[in-house]
Each structure stands twice: as structure tokens, then as C-alpha cells.
Amino acid sequence: MSEFALIRRYFAHLGAERADVALGVGDDCALLNIPAGQTLAVSLDTLVSGVHFFPDVAPEALGYKSLAVGLSDLAAMGADPAWATLALTLPAADETWLRAFAAGFGQLASAHGLQLIGGDTTRGPLSVSIQVHGLIPTGTAIRRSEARPGDxxxxxxxxxxxxxxxxxxxxxxxxxxxxxxxxxxxxxxxxxxxxxxxxxxxxxxxxxxxxxxxxxxxxxxxxxxxxxxxxxxxxxxxxxxxxxxxxxxxxxxxxxxxxxxxxxxxxxxxxxxxxxxxxxxxxxxxxxxxxxxxxxxxLPNGERLPTLPGGYDHFRTD
Amino acid sequence: MSEFALIRRYFAHLGAERADVALGVGDDCALLNIPAGQTLAVSLDTLVSGVHFFPDVAPEALGYKSLAVGLSDLAAMGADPAWATLALTLPAADETWLRAFAAGFGQLASAHGLQLIGGDTTRGPLSVSIQVHGLIPTGTAIRRSEARPGDxxxxxxxxxxxxxxxxxxxxxxxxxxxxxxxxxxxxxxxxxxxxxxxxxxxxxxxxxxxxxxxxxxxxxxxxxxxxxxxxxxxxxxxxxxxxxxxxxxxxxxxxxxxxxxxxxxxxxxxxxxxxxxxxxxxxxxxxxxxxxxxxxxxLPNGERLPTLPGGYDHFRTD
CATH class of the missing domain: 3.90.650.10 (PurM-like C-terminal domain)
Structure with a gap:
């Protein structure tokens, strides 16, 4: 099956059908109408095989989790999920794998009223990049920068x-x-x-x-x-x-x-x-x-934890 | 250098500084204010090492071309470039390479009044995903679907x-x-x-x-x-x-x-x-x-070209 046939079959219609999508999958760009009084929130994340997930991960779980990671970023701003784009890089076009991946992605997208509006499929080492787009009433986004002493x-x-x-x-x-x-x-x-x-x-x-x-x-x-x-x-x-x-x-x-x-x-x-x-x-x-x-x-005994464990940093810990 | 330090040094401020960016690089999402009467156009493309470019490509050229590919999609709708997000997957954090990549990207971004607003850096086989965002007066986007006989x-x-x-x-x-x-x-x-x-x-x-x-x-x-x-x-x-x-x-x-x-x-x-x-x-x-x-x-002699050569299709021709 050709790249275009693959895209059509599994990714042309995933998730909700939203009235604010003027043009979805299939042109050079997707076209979106943002309601007045709303600010657009966007986040782009990549998951790489062997780094962010095991190469033998169930494709349905990978489709789900790739979107969940982005939805979590929208949640962290207080945004309402709206649309996603998907860049999927695959060693080969395996239809069974793609069907399962799309099912996992589509299930979570539908649950959150989110529509897949475009993206790219390419050949290469397995990785997934997803950009999520959400809407927030202007001025109400919750940032990282506004914590104050006593909170x-x-x-x-x-x-x-x-x-x-x-x-x-x-x-x-x-x-x-x-x-x-x-x-x-x-x-x-x-x-x-x-x-x-x-x-x-x-x-x-x-x-x-x-x-x-x-x-x-x-x-x-x-x-x-x-x-x-x-x-x-x-x-x-x-x-x-x-x-x-x-x-x-x-x-x-x-x-x-x-x-x-x-x-x-x-x-x-x-x-x-x-x-x-x-x-x-x-x-x-x-x-x-x-x-x-x-x-x-x-610590529970009232003492101070002497050393703080570090977080995950792709380029520092590996 | 840590992932976060890398991002800060080379990607926190790339391209134009736009007044419609409420929040750029550094939070869970970027926040964007779309002017009234404008439709948002978005396109996500991935370039994979060994598929879309030679592994020894000059990093400055790769930074430039990754954005050029997206700008070309915006051009094809008639859109005005506005913002981009960048997902960069690298085998290792090489500062010289990153500086050159950012220079190539930033030069083209500035030339088109486009601001880098966010993204992701991850460890893995070299690839670049870029989402471009543009604005078009609502109702004036040029689609693929409106060609008519005689045009x-x-x-x-x-x-x-x-x-x-x-x-x-x-x-x-x-x-x-x-x-x-x-x-x-x-x-x-x-x-x-x-x-x-x-x-x-x-x-x-x-x-x-x-x-x-x-x-x-x-x-x-x-x-x-x-x-x-x-x-x-x-x-x-x-x-x-x-x-x-x-x-x-x-x-x-x-x-x-x-x-x-x-x-x-x-x-x-x-x-x-x-x-x-x-x-x-x-x-x-x-x-x-x-x-x-x-x-x-x-053909120039008036005859019909008997066979049409095919285009590039990642999953069909390789």
C-alpha cells in the first residue's frame, strides 16, 4: 500500500469531528478557526523507540500514550483539547501495526473531543511526534511562573x-x-x-x-x-x-x-x-x-533528605 | 551540558519576536493570540537522516531546510508565516552542531518574521520534525480542491x-x-x-x-x-x-x-x-x-508521453 493510501485509510478521520476545523487531513496545511476570546495553546513532543518506549511496545499503547503525553501538557496549562497533528516515522508500513496504533490514538482523541487534522508519515527508525492544540479563555492559562510564597x-x-x-x-x-x-x-x-x-x-x-x-x-x-x-x-x-x-x-x-x-x-x-x-x-x-x-x-522523621535525586534528562543521564 | 541548558542556549530565542506570542519557549505549552478575522494554517513535516537528507549534511543547511519545507507548505495555502515548533532528535548533544543548526533555522525564520515558540529535544537517531503555523484572512486560503476545467x-x-x-x-x-x-x-x-x-x-x-x-x-x-x-x-x-x-x-x-x-x-x-x-x-x-x-x-513533438514517472513515496519506492 502506498504512503498516501495508508494515510487515507488510518489517519484521515481520527477522533472527534469539530466544527472549528475548516480543513483537516489532506492539503498542504490544515485550516482552523479560533473562536474570539480564546488563546491557542500548543505543545510538540517526540517519543523515540528505545528511549521513551520499548521497541516491542504494543502499537495500541503507543498510539494512546503519544497523545496522552501531549494532552498532559494541555492539562498543565488548563487548556481544552482541540486538535492534534501526528508525525509518524516507521521502518516499514505494517498495516496491522498501523491499525492498532490508530485505534489507541483515536480512542483517547475521541474521549477528549480532539480531532486529528494532519501530519506526516515517513520511513525511518520508529518515532512519533505529536503536536497538540488546545483553547483557553484568554488570560486564564496557568503558567509555571506565578507561584508565590505561602502557596x-x-x-x-x-x-x-x-x-x-x-x-x-x-x-x-x-x-x-x-x-x-x-x-x-x-x-x-x-x-x-x-x-x-x-x-x-x-x-x-x-x-x-x-x-x-x-x-x-x-x-x-x-x-x-x-x-x-x-x-x-x-x-x-x-x-x-x-x-x-x-x-x-x-x-x-x-x-x-x-x-x-x-x-x-x-x-x-x-x-x-x-x-x-x-x-x-x-x-x-x-x-x-x-x-x-x-x-x-x-523525611518522615523530620530530618532533611541530604541529596535530591535528579530527574530524567535525555542528554545528561544517558 | 544538560538538555535544558541546551534548549535555553540555542532555542529559547530564534527568529522574530512577535507581539501575538503570549508565551514562547519554556512552559508546558506556548500561548498564541490569533487576530480576529484570521484563520490558522498548520503543517507538520519530518525529515529523517538517510531518508530525507544525507547523514553528513551541514547542520546549518539542515536547520534552514527543515524550516523551508514547512514554509513552502504555508506558501502553498497563501498563508503569512507566524510561528514554528521544533522537535529535534539527536544521537548526542554536540554544541557545535546545534549552534550551526540554530543559525540556519534562525536566519530563515527571521527573514520571514517567524518566531520559534517551543518544541522538544530528544536523544535518538537524527531526525527533525517542524510544525509551522501561519495566518490567512478567513476565507482566502488557496486549497488543492478548487481547480476548474479551463484554468x-x-x-x-x-x-x-x-x-x-x-x-x-x-x-x-x-x-x-x-x-x-x-x-x-x-x-x-x-x-x-x-x-x-x-x-x-x-x-x-x-x-x-x-x-x-x-x-x-x-x-x-x-x-x-x-x-x-x-x-x-x-x-x-x-x-x-x-x-x-x-x-x-x-x-x-x-x-x-x-x-x-x-x-x-x-x-x-x-x-x-x-x-x-x-x-x-x-x-x-x-x-x-x-x-x-x-x-x-x-512531448515537444506533439506525441503523448507513454508512461508517467511516479513521485517519491516513502513506503512504496524504498
């Missing part, structure tokens, strides 16, 4: 599950299905991000580990933070691992959590419990913003 | 030069510097595309060869075409090659021309000569649209 720091969900799945896999140990699901099918916190407009002062999604990502937020805001490690929300498996080893690097420094880390000024903290209940998402306060720069982590 | 078919510049450079290089023969420039530094026809709003009925850029790309336009418009091969605009080198071999595949089927192919209804043809003079770009009528489907190429 509470919260995270959604639990931390370190995908990292534990990865550790088990790398050690050729069995991986519990719930952990595998956290690694392969992360749930982007889109609804939470939207609902935090007007509540959170600053936000970031956790893709490279809490310490590194929160570090970016602190640097952008020109502030520091104190975390209570005893308050980190951990699944039973991760909690057991930390208890057995005394090593906090799983919840602090493993990637692929795709939870939201956000700051809330004291007057707005009263909204959080009802929001958590309404969305059925755990929202946990793990610390607070301080004026003094740096990130201090308090 | 003249025109192309800009000359055809087959990049293809000839590639042939020489693959044969380890010397490449004339002008041909090499056509391959490495194609000039996207942005001003021409903009000026064809209201004049051209349909347009496409030539990336995969005239026959294939015009074929897409004809299929999208539900029409056919007749081309006079004697009218194809050829540089002396390509003309000599065609004369010597009787083989028309260089101007008909080699890729990377990045010229515009467009259709003009008879009443608007009078605008073309002055537009060509004003922009100092050769604009040549090479045929006309007909109702009957298919693409017929007339």
Missing part, C-alpha cells in the same frame, strides 16, 4: 507507579497489571487542569519526576519549596518499595507519572476537597512554596 | 534542479554549486503564495515531483490536466540532461523542488506577468485543467 503545593493521583513498572521490566521481573497500565496508559488530567483555572497559581505536569519538574516551576517563579515526603501520595507497591529501601527516588525522580503538580494560594484551598470528590481524583497537599530558593525535602 | 496551470522557478544535484551526489559525481544550493537551501515561495490569494483557484507545493503533486491537486479537484513538456521551465543543466537522454523524470518526478504549482482561471491570467516581474520569480504556464480525469503530458 500550598499539591499533586494529583499517586507518584512513581510508572517508574516502578519500568524498574521491574528492566530487571526482567513480573510487572503487576495495574503498574503496567500506569506506564502504558497514563490518564492525562485534562478535566482537573480545566477546573483549576482561577484556582491554581502555577502548574506543571510530571513527566520527568517530581523533583525535576517542580524544580522547573520553582525556577520559573523565582521561589523555593519545602516538601513533606510523608505526605507524598503513594500506591501500596511504591510505598512498600520506599519503606523497604529508604530510597525516595521512585516518587521523587522517576518519569512518566503524567500527574499534575500545582500551587494554590491559601484563600482558594477550600475548593480542593470538593473538586477532588467531584472528579474522583486524589489531590494531596505535599508542601508549600517559600521565598528562599531551593527545594527542601523533609 | 491555466503554472509553476514558479525551474524544475528538477534539486533532483539533479541528488543524482550527481548519489553517483559520487561533482555537483555544481548552484544545483547544490537548490538542494540544500530551497527558497520557499512565501511572497508568491500570499500574492496569489484571490488569483489562484488551487495550489500545491512541489515536494515529491510535479507529476505526483499535481496528481494530488487533480484528484482533490476532481479534474484532469494536459501538460506541454516543452513549456516546463528548466535550468540549463536539467534541460541538457533531458535533451541528452529523452528522459523527463527529472522535471516530472524528482522531489525537493519546493516550487509552487497553481491554477489560474482565464480572467485572472493577466495578473501573472506583472506579479512575476514584481517578485522577480519566473512564472510559467505549463498546461491547463480539463474535465476528463488523468494527466496527459505532450
Amino acid at each position: 500550598a503545593i499539591l499533586v494529583s493521583g499517586t507518584l512513581g507507579d510508572a517508574g516502578l513498572a519500568l524498574r521491574h521490566r528492566l530487571a526482567a521481573a513480573p510487572v503487576a497489571s495495574e503498574l503496567q497500565r500506569r506506564l502504558d496508559y497514563p490518564e492525562p488530567r485534562v478535566a482537573l487542569g480545566q477546573r483549576l483555572r482561577g484556582i491554581a497559581s502555577a502548574m506543571i505536569d510530571l513527566s520527568d519526576g517530581l523533583a525535576a519538574d517542580l524544580g522547573h516551576l520553582l525556577a520559573a517563579s523565582g521561589v523555593g519549596a519545602e516538601l513533606e515526603l510523608a505526605h507524598l501520595p503513594l500506591s501500596p507497591s511504591v510505598a512498600a518499595q520506599v519503606a523497604a529501601t529508604g530510597d525516595w527516588s521512585l516518587p521523587l525522580a522517576s518519569g512518566d507519572d503524567y500527574e499534575l503538580c500545582f500551587c494554590v494560594p491559601a484563600p482558594s484551598l477550600g475548593n480542593i476537597a470538593s473538586l477532588a470528590a467531584e472528579l474522583n481524583v486524589n489531590l494531596t497537599q505535599i508542601g508549600w512554596i517559600r521565598a528562599e530558593s531551593g527545594l527542601t525535602c523533609r | 491555466a496551470i503554472l509553476v514558479s522557478g525551474t524544475l528538477g534542479d534539486a533532483g539533479l544535484a541528488l543524482r550527481h551526489r548519489l553517483a559520487a559525481a561533482p555537483v555544481a554549486s548552484e544545483l547544490q544550493r537548490r538542494l540544500d537551501y530551497p527558497e520557499p515561495r512565501v511572497a508568491l503564495g500570499q500574492r496569489l490569494r484571490g488569483i489562484a483557484s488551487a495550489m500545491i507545493d512541489l515536494s515529491d515531483g510535479l507529476a505526483a503533486d499535481l496528481g494530488h491537486l487533480l484528484a482533490a479537484s476532481g479534474v484532469g490536466a494536459e501538460l506541454e513538456l516543452a513549456h516546463l521551465p528548466l535550468s540549463p543543466s536539467v534541460a541538457a540532461q533531458v535533451a541528452a537522454t529523452g528522459d523527463w523524470s527529472l522535471p516530472l518526478a524528482s522531489g525537493d523542488d519546493y516550487e509552487l504549482c497553481f491554477c489560474v482561471p482565464a480572467p485572472s491570467l493577466g495578473n501573472i506577468a506583472s506579479l512575476a516581474a514584481e517578485l522577480n520569480v519566473n512564472l510559467t504556464q505549463i498546461g491547463w485543467i480539463r474535465a476528463e480525469s488523468g494527466l496527459t503530458c505532450r
